[in-house]
Amino acid sequence: MIQLHNVFMTYQRDATALNGVTLTVPRGEFVFLTGISGAGKSTLLRLLYAALKPTRGQVVVDGQNITRLASAQIPYLRRAIGVVFQDFKLLPNRTVLENVAISLEVLGWGKKDIGKKVYHILKQVGLEQKIHTTPLRLSGGEQQRVALARALVNDPKILLADEPTGNLDDENKEQILNIFREANIRGTTVVVATHDRRLIENSHKRVVVLEKGLIVEDSNVPK
Amino acid sequence: MSRNKSSKRPKLVHEGFLGRLNYFIVRAILNIRQNIFVNVLTIGTITLALLIISFFLLLFINLEGLADNWSTRVQVTAYFDQELAPQELSTLRARIQSLPGTERIDYITKEEAVKRFRARLKGQESLLEGVTPDVLPASIEISLHRQSRDNLAVEAYVTLLKKIPAIKEVQYGEEWVKRFTTFMNFMRLVGALLGGFLVLAVVFIVSNTIKLTIYSRKDELELLGLVGATKLFIKAPFLLEGIIQGAAGALLTLVILMASYFGFLHNAGNFLSFKPSDAGLSFLPAEYIAGIFFGGMLLGFLGSLTSLKRFINF
Numbered sequence: 001m002i003q004l005h006n007v008f009m010t011y012q013r014d015a016t017a018l019n020g021v022t023l024t025v026p027r028g029e030f031v032f033l034t035g036i037s038g039a040g041k042s043t044l045l046r047l048l049y050a051a052l053k054p055t056r057g058q059v060v061v062d063g064q065n066i067t068r069l070a071s072a073q074i075p076y077l078r079r080a081i082g083v084v085f086q087d088f089k090l091l092p093n094r095t096v097l098e099n100v101a102i103s104l105e106v107l108g109w110g111k112k113d114i115g116k117k118v119y120h121i122l123k124q125v126g127l128e129q130k131i132h133t134t135p136l137r138l139s140g141g142e143q144q145r146v147a148l149a150r151a152l153v154n155d156p157k158i159l160l161a162d163e164p165t166g167n168l169d170d171e172n173k174e175q176i177l178n179i180f181r182e183a184n185i186r187g188t189t190v191v192v193a194t195h196d197r198r199l200i201e202n203s204h205k206r207v208v209v210l211e212k213g214l215i216v217e218d219s220n221v222p223k
Numbered sequence: 224m225s226r227n228k229s230s231k232r233p234k235l236v237h238e239g240f241l242g243r244l245n246y247f248i249v250r251a252i253l254n255i256r257q258n259i260f261v262n263v264l265t266i267g268t269i270t271l272a273l274l275i276i277s278f279f280l281l282l283f284i285n286l287e288g289l290a291d292n293w294s295t296r297v298q299v300t301a302y303f304d305q306e307l308a309p310q311e312l313s314t315l316r317a318r319i320q321s322l323p324g325t326e327r328i329d330y331i332t333k334e335e336a337v338k339r340f341r342a343r344l345k346g347q348e349s350l351l352e353g354v355t356p357d358v359l360p361a362s363i364e365i366s367l368h369r370q371s372r373d374n375l376a377v378e379a380y381v382t383l384l385k386k387i388p389a390i391k392e393v394q395y396g397e398e399w400v401k402r403f404t405t406f407m408n409f410m411r412l413v414g415a416l417l418g419g420f421l422v423l424a425v426v427f428i429v430s431n432t433i434k435l436t437i438y439s440r441k442d443e444l445e446l447l448g449l450v451g452a453t454k455l456f457i458k459a460p461f462l463l464e465g466i467i468q469g470a471a472g473a474l475l476t477l478v479i480l481m482a483s484y485f486g487f488l489h490n491a492g493n494f495l496s497f498k499p500s501d502a503g504l505s506f507l508p509a510e511y512i513a514g515i516f517f518g519g520m521l522l523g524f525l526g527s528l529t530s531l532k533r534f535i536n537f
Contacts, residue, residue, distance in 0.1 A: 049449070072453075079451035089446050093257050105246075106452040150450070 001027040001158060001189045002048060007057035009043050009213070017043035018054070019213035025191060027157075030184045032200045033193040035210035041193035042086070044210070045160050048191070049081050050074045062157055079107060082151030082188075084161035088143050090135040090150075096122065097131045100150045107154060121153045125179055141172035148179055152188075159183055161192045165199055173199055243459075251463035261436040262468060268432040269472025270479070272425040273519055277480045279421055280511060283414050285504055290407055297372040297400055301384055302360040302392040306333055315389055319363065324371030324380045329364040333357065360391075373404040426522065433465060433526035437534065444534045454535055462527050469523025473516045481506070 002025040009018040017040045025031050033041045046052045047059050050066050059066040062080050069077065082103070090099050100118045109117070122128045125145040135143050144164060151159055159180070165173040177199060184190045194200065200207055209217035255262045307315065307330075316328055331339075336359035344350055371380060377400050381393050437444070447457045484506055507515075 051449070075448070075451045075453045075456075077451075078449065083449060085449075089442065089449070091443055091446065102446065103450045106447065106450055106456055108242075108246075 001025055001029070001062060002191070003058070003060040004044075004047070005058045005060075007044075007047065007054045007059060009040070009047065009052065010055045017213055018047075020057070021210075021213070021215055023208065023215060023218075025189060027189055028184070028187055030180070030190045030203075030205040031192070032203065032205055032207045033191060033210060034195055034197075034200060034207060036195060039210040040213040041195075041210055042162055043213075045083075045162050045191065045193050048158070048160055049078055049083055075106075079154065080157045082154070082156035082159045084144075084147050084151045084159070084164050086162040086166065088135075088147040090143060090146055092134060092136050095132050095134055096127060096138070096146050096149075099135065099146055100153050103150050103154045117153060118149075121149045124152075124182070125149045126175070141168050141175070144168060144172070144176060145179070148176065152179070152183055155186075156188060158189045158191070161190075161194075163194055163196075164192060165194060165196050170198075174202075177203060247459040247463055250460040251467060254460055254464055255467065258436070258440065261439055262464075265432050265436050265468050266471045266475065269429055269469060269519060269522065270475040272428050273473055273476040273515060273522075274479060276418075276421050276425055277476055277507070277515055278483075279418060280515075281480065281484065281507055283418070284507060284511070286410065286414075288505060290410065291369065294369065294372045294403065294407075295366065297367060297377060297395070297403065299365045299367065299377065299381060299384065299393060299395040301363045301365065301387075301390045302394070303362065303389060304360065304391050306361050307389070311389065315363070315387070318387060319365060319384070322380065322383050324367050324376060325365055326368045327366040329366075331362045331364060333359055333361050336360070336362065372400075373407070374401045375404075429522050430526040430529060433468075433523070434530040434533075437461065437527065437530040441534050444531075448535065457535055458528075458531050461531055462524055465523035465525075465527030466520050467523070469519040469521065469526075470516065472523070473519025476519070477512060477515060 002023070004021050004023045007018050007021045008016070010016050019040075021040070021044065023044075033044060035041055043052065047054055047066065048061055050061075050069060053067060057067075061077065064073070064077055066077075091102075097115075097118055100121065101114045104114045104117060119128060119131065122131055125148055127142060127145055127149065130138060130142065135146060138146065148161075148164070151161075161180070164176055164180075168176065173196070180190050180192065181203075207217070207219055208215055301319075312330060316330070319325055319328055337354065340354075340359060341348070341351060365384075367377065367380065371377065374397075377395055381395055384390060384393050444457060444461075488504065
């Protein structure tokens with residue numbers, strides 16, 4: 001589902017974020033990307049949803065080579081990927097329903113179908129009661145779950161999450177992790193970037209450790 | 224299992240041109256409602272900017288009308304030694320009428336010339352003792368078309384007129400025509416310069432206001448791109464929003480302009496002690512009103528289009 005071959009990513013002024021990363025994530029796998037801040041986790045995720053193009057190397061996602069992808073094709077690739085952003089990226093002047101509905105509106109769904117689907121996914125994340133609330137009136141954990149609902153509502157093939165449990169209490173963390181697990185059980189490939197060791201230890205999933213833009217460890221069970 | 228069930232393709236409402244257009248219009252109206260403050264601000268700016276141009280146009284149109292009124296005084300008079308026989312007169316009339324630029328011809332007999340002369344010297348009739356109709360020559364007064372009233376056109380016309388053998392002398396107030404032409408050219412130049420500057424200022428102000436409103440929603444633009452919206456899907460509602468803002472601004476402009484104009488006409492008699500009906504004032508012609516309306520829409524559309532380019536770059 002995801003293949004990176006000898007990927008280098010250098011930002012302006014020679015700041016190197018990835019230094020020759022090679023990684024394969026098969027369809028339906030659950031992977032944690034971990035490492036200290038600046039290790040290259042977020043850059044790697046951004047490469048996967050084509051927000052960046054690698055300086056060198058090949059990135060293949062859902063059978064499409066990001067390096068050679070025309071800009072007009074990027075939206076179609078992104079429709080197959082749900083992303084949970086570190087800063088949530090919720091629109092403050094829209095309700096929870098409208099925030100989640102965006103992912104379906106871009107696909108051309110009708111209002112009725114959107115209503116049903118959004119209600120269904122909000123029920124899964126336990127927010128069906130807050131459907132007409134604006135994000136500013138929600139707690140951090142609730143906002144995170146809205147962001148998750150938006151990423152999952154169109155049943156993406158791949159789910160990417162960047163520090164999804166930052167600043168959340170243990171109860172909320174567990175709830176978020178369960179939602180990831182359920183999505184994974186339904187067949188979604190999940191890649192979660194986090195430096196939260198406790199989250200990883202409880203999950204018993206594959207862990208890829210990044211350090212200074214290089215993969216230094218790749219195992220199914222964390223040490 | 225849930226995945227398979229929900230992956231079933233639902234009925235898509237954005238399919239086809241009309242489906243898409245309908246969605247974009249609904250989205251644009253929703254966007255306006257959700258961002259009412261910025262939209263009111265933008266419409267207000269567009270209204271103020273268009274009002275400046277509209278007031279200028281109204282002033283310019285009325286000044287032109289006034290000058291057009293004055294230009295009817297540009298007249299060419301051809302004199303004859305003798306009274307013309309009816310046959311001669313009709314031949315001459317036809318010949319003058321065929322000259323390019325001729326609008327109207329009035330034949331003034333010797334008797335009529337003396338009558339006019341007497342009317343002008345009313346109160347000093349003693350000066351006219353012994354004056355017989357023979358003293359003043361018969362003449363033809365020619366009014367020219369609007370486009371033939373500047374000094375070069377009049378000179379060319381007079382040259383053609385002088386070639387007609389029966390005409391002994393031609394007069395046309397050369398100095399006045401020259402001064403009038405200079406004044407008109409100056410007025411048009413000042414109008415074009417001022418108008419040009421105003422249009423530039425308005426385009427600058429409106430496009431920057433729209434840029435700021437779009438900047439305030441850059442997160443929305445970014446998010447739409449990240450969840451897989453195509454460029455058209457992101458841009459279209461914003462462009463429609465710009466068009467709606469422009470149209471609303473233009474309508475408000477026209478309402479304020481009309482209210483000010485008719486309010487002025489109504490009150491001018493009281494505080495300026497002048498009769499607007501005598502001054503020949505007029506409101507903007509229909510094509511200018513349409514121009515302001517569509518100009519407003521175009522301004523909104525182009526303002527949005529140029530601003531969006533900065534934020535959509537995938």
